[in-house]
Amino acid sequence: MATAENEYTLDSVRKALVREEDTIVFGLIERAKFPFNFHTYDQNYLQTPDFRGSLVEFVVQNTEIVQAKAGRYENPEENPFFPENLQSSLVPSYPFTKILHSGAASININKSLWKIYFDDLLPLFVASGDDGNYAQTAASDLSLLQAISKRVHYGKFVAEVKFRESPQDYEPLIRAKDREGLMKLLTFKSVEEMVKKRVEKKATLFGQEISLDSNDDSKEKQRFDPSVASKLYEKWVIPLTKEVQVDYLLRRLD
């Protein structure tokens, strides 16, 4: 059964964001298993007359084509990176709860996310080197990109519940197209601090080597630098989630 409309509360949407942290942190650890693997991003590596672009673009675009046909983007929580290539779903439709305003469908910041991911994020936590696993690397980039994308676009749901809880506060700012005022009103600094701390803790725990030998000091060994996870949230995930919220609110009264 679809989630009932009244089950979307600030508490329930925040719980969904907390759960998505697990997927993102694991995604980071999984991508960090591979070195940078330059050929994954090399525009001249893939040799086929049918496709121009890097291997990661090839994997993401083709995966999205299949997933769109299988119905993935029928769920309003999902947003593709290359919507221009997609065909409609081939499967019967499911009655997803419609709580979002119709303007939500036109909000997709994946092009910015794509650029940030490859220009800023990857170099921050991936070791240099080449182990030949380019297809696997592209697949792990895709999983991580999808997880981050889902998280930041969940801002649409967060904004909707915030609006419903206090329309009297949001409406004047929306009518005045006051981005700054909206940003201030939807920001909860103490929640952001908790999110960053929790994500760093999850990265510490999930990234630990597990040993059954109590004398083994490998507990200390980390597969991943936990501060990267909180930095990712501080610099990109939280600001992008808030940008989606403002974009959504600005369309909320159309």
Ligand SMILES: C=C(O[C@@H]1C=C(C(=O)O)C=C[C@H]1O)C(=O)O
């Ligand atoms: C998502 C929310 O909105 C803002 C963004 C946050 C985030 O991205 O983690 C946290 C608090 C708010 O400043 C929220 O209120 O939960």
